[in-house]
Amino acid sequence: MKLVKKNIQSTARAVLLAESEAIRQAIDCIDDQFEQIVETILQSSGRVVVTGIGKSALIGQKIVATLNSTGTPSLFMHAADAIHGDLGMIQSNDVVICISKSGNTPEIKVLVPLLKRTGVVLVALASQTNSYLCLQADFVLNAHTEREADPLNLVPTTSTTVALALGDALAVSLLTARGFTSQDFARFHPGGSLGKKLYLKVSDIYPHHEIPTVSLRATVHEVILEMTSKRLGATAVADENGQLAGIVTDGDLRRMLNRFNLPELGDLHACDIMTPSPLCIHPDEYATHALKIMQERSITQLIVAIDNQIKGFIHLHDLLKEGLV
Known part of the structure; x- marks a missing residue:
């Protein structure tokens, strides 16, 4: 195969332009039927089952992952495996989304009558709306594309991009309709720094520290000893x-x-050198809020307090350790 290195940048730009234009055109396909699909899923007591074959199957798996992470129970069923036993996972109260560019592949033509027999609601996500799949479906998500992004018009590129974008539009429409919150999202994403940003609170961190505290009349020497011993x-x-x-x-x-000469230091007390009315944070605040305050004020620690009662300290190093920075 002869390598052609010229015009690489222009080729890449042409692909992105073609795919972005296809998504823009898909906006015009969002209609009352799209809204009916969302309402049907919201009212369903079953799951959303996404199926497809080839590249459509890969897009389907991503859509399932997005739906599950945003509160819509979903599972993936490969169209080829469905007719070899996996059809048993289908329940009559499910909504099945079948992804196929042409809507006329042999596997889809075999699968569709079997799905219809189970009594599920069938949604077609296809580029050709006059296809066998779309004519048999209860609803159609129009993923029409004029051509693929490659010069030969053969490689699934533009069509898979539009299908993926419509899946995202469906998932976000469902989570918005449900009033899905960041706390809900955190329940499904407890791991990693993303999960911690959504659920980790100040109260999860500060109890691990000692509480350096001195009185108003503590000497400078006592202040330094307290700060040194507690290491905050x-x-x-x-x-x-x-x-x-x-x-x-x-x-x-x-x-x-x-401010003071060395001989004067022995006469100073904590009240003479402290910053009065310091910034505090409540234990129930999220750790990300503590981080925001530290970043905005260019400080490295905050006192944790409730109604002026000292509960502890939270330090920037704690947030670094938790992967929030």
């Missing part, structure tokens, strides 16, 4: 009632050295 680079300052009065950080110590 800061200490809370509490009044005589144990209420939060301020915070002393490494930065406060450096500013102290600039």
Whole structure:
């Protein structure tokens, strides 16, 4: 095979342009029937079963993954395997989405009558709306494309892109109709940094730390010892009632050295060098909110408090360790 390296960039741009234009044209195919499909799935007591063959099967698997992660129970059934036993997974209250560019492949022609016999609602996702599949289906998701993106008009490119985009449109329409929240999303994505961003709270982190605290009248020496022993680079300052009065950080110590002469340091107390009314965060806040505050204020720790009662500290290193940064 002779390699042709010229015009590589223009070829890539032409592919992306063709696929983006096909998706733009698909927007015009969103009609009342699309809305009826969404409502049918919402009202169904079964699952969404997606089937297809070849590249359509791969697109179907991605659509199933997206539906499951956004609250619509789904499963994938390969069209070829369906007629060799996998049809047994179908229940009469399911909604089946069959993906096929032509809608006329031999496997689809065999499968469709078998699906109709089970009593399921059949949705066709196809490019040719006058195909066998579309004529037999209860609903049609029109994935019409003029041509594929390759020069030979043979490789499934534009057609699979449109099918995938319609699957995303369906999934997002369903989650919007259900009022799906980020908390719901977190239940299905508990692993990795994405899951942690959605469910990890300050209360999950701060109890692992000691609580550096000094009184208002603590000497500078006592302040430094407390900060050093607890290793958080800061200490809370509490009044005589144990209420939060301020915070002393490494930065406060450096500013102290600039403001006072060395002989004066022995006469200083925590109340003289602290930052009063420091920023705090509630234990029930999400860790991502703590990170946002730290980033906006260019600080590395926050006091965790409830109604001015000191509960602990959360440090930027905690968030780094959890993979939130």
